[in-house]
Amino acid sequence: MRFSKQKRKPVRSWEKPGLSGRPCRRNWTHVRECKERISALSSQIEEEKCKQRQLRLDFEEQLEDLMGQHKDLWEFHRPEQLAQEIDTLDSSKEQLLKEEKLVEAKLEDVKHRLCSQFGVKGCYDITEGLFLRSKEAAAAVHLFEEETRRAQELLENTAQRHEQLQEKCQQLQQKRQRLKEELEKLGVQVTAQAQSKQEDGASPGEAANPKPFGVSEEKDPELPTEQGLIPS
Template sequence: MAGRPGPSSEESAGALGRAGEAGGQAKSSQKIEDLMEMVKKLQKAGSLEPKVEVLINRINEVQQAKKKASEELGEARTVWETLQKELDSFPYGVHMTWPFYLCPNLMILRLHCQEKESEAQRKQTMLQECKERISALNSQIEEEKNKQRKLRLDFEEQLEDLMGQHKDLWEFHKPEQLALEIDALDSNKEQLLKEEKLVEAKLEDVKHRLCSQFGAKGCSTITEGLFLRSQEAAAVVHLFEEENRKAQELLGAAAQRQEQLQQKCQQLQQKKQRWAQGPSLQSSLGR
């Protein structure tokens, strides 16, 4: 029995040596805590997108550390089970003679296994929290992208509207366009004057023919005489009405054209005012 304790002491010493390696696991725990701190800082800072790859790398490191810790935990359990079997195989009297160097080692191994299990569980919990945080951050990034895209589209629409207003104002204020509008108005005015003179000339001609036919005295009584019932009078009235109708149509068309031009001028003035306010709107959107 004096020769048996030697191997058990060596295995216990080896187990204690591996327990000393547990201090290295504190580094992986520190990495997880650093990862959580970095996620919190990213949430406060708002710049999330460029750090996703860094978070993924940190998670991979944590997973590797967890795997290594699991392997060490398995080794510690194996050693503990081996020592427990050896202890159970000894007689009761031998048990009572080894409490000073074997039982403390078993307690250390048991505590070491419990610590490993707790550490692995804590790392698993922190890893799951990190994954949930990353998923939430990705959702926030996508939402922010959608908002920026919508703002960009709204700005482009407003910019196109301002450019269209500017183009309309430019077209209206071009000297060539103004000259064409003035020429059209002058042409309509001259046409109306010609029509009016033509009607007056025809009326004078009819008047002269009537006076030459009935004499000077007959001219004063043509409204009450046979002339009112003659074909010539009917032709004159019809001609006068026709010319008057044409003149009224031309006058109406000219008035309508003038009204349209006035409305267009007012619209262009309003567009010019909005265009003048456009740079302030664009600068506010830029901010």
């Protein structure tokens, strides 16, 4: 019998007898770390692919929306479509004008009926009532109220100013009366002093030519200012 030769497995460095088990553990740890890194990178790649796929889908949706809008604009701006839209607008405009004319005719008919029923004055009153309920009447009333308010403010300011001026005039009149009284007192005193001097022994020429009262009155306004009798 022939014996088949069995192939021997290569003995690795960390499996050799007599060697320590630390290199084996270190290598296994390194392999595990590499596998973890590979798995992390693979997961990151998958996430990036998912993001890119989502971005591509969003871009395709936006592109489809823009293409649809462009298509709608292009269809709207076609000459045939524009002509059709213009015809539609013209027809609607004519219809609105006809309806407006019918409404005006009905209003005129109602107005004539009211005039015939209530007379000219009643028709005028109705027209006036309709105008008073309109926006133009409300705007006119608002403007009138605004002008009235401004006029009242101006009147109040003018009255206040008039009162202030009256008070000032009264104060000035009182001051003028007081100054007049003081000037009269000073004039009487100066006249009495001059007469007493003339009587006591003035010269005959001076006695013959006494100073008129007007001269003393002209100098009187200077005396209060020098003697400090006139209050400020």
